[in-house]
Amino acid sequence: MTLAGDVISHIALPGLGLAFLFKINPIIGGAATLILGTIIIWNLEKETGLATETTIGVIFAASVAIGALITPKEDLIDALFGGFQPISYFGFLVGLGIVALIVIFLFKFKNKLMISLFSPELAAATGINIDRINLYYLLSFSLTVILGLQFLGALLVGALIIVPAAIGRQLARNFETFLIASSVASVLSVTLGIFASVYLSISLGPTIICIAAILFALSLIRKR
Secondary structure, eight states: OHHHHHHHGGGGHHHHHHHHHHTSOHHHHHHHHHHHHHHHHHHHHHHHOOOHHHHHHHHHHHHHHHHHHHSOHHHHHHHHHOOSSOOOHHHHHHHHHHHHHHHHHHHHHHHHHHHHHHOHHHHHHTTOOHHHHHHHHHHHHHHHHHHHHHHHHHHHTTHHHHHHHHHHHHHOSSHHHHHHHHHHHHHHHHHHHHHHHHHHTOOHHHHHHHHHHHHHHHHHHHHO
């Protein structure tokens, strides 16, 4: 499911391409196709019974193809790797609000999420609305992707979901510790990446992911 969340980020590519094409805010375009794609994935999963990762894979392939076709060539690198727009003060405040929503959602629904993801039969037996929880889960992924889209692009933003989660998995002994360790790893990757990018005058997005990869390597040593 973590890999599925990474693939969701590529659904933003057609929206970014359209935004570049019509000279509008790329984040608005990316967010629009992300939310639309998430709802399509949820409906396909509910109506066809296919696994979430399968439906995401189909939408992902179509999104990448469409995005590659409509994105102007001069903007394709920015769409894939980020850095296409500086972060404004208002955008930063909106981002903080989205972060708060995601954190509240995770801690409020974490038990239902765990049961639904690991044992849908048990979740149904205990009265959990699996379809609704899955929708909330996919939307939270989409919101997380939107947060990093501006400086990581459609290609790299998913790595900021996968790598901190992998670090948390190496260090944590229970679910609560896993959430904390993953969050700390993510924040640390972004913070160190920003400082390294400014100090060395290199691209921000790739720097953040390289820092995250280094932290993952250190977590392997700590695990041993």
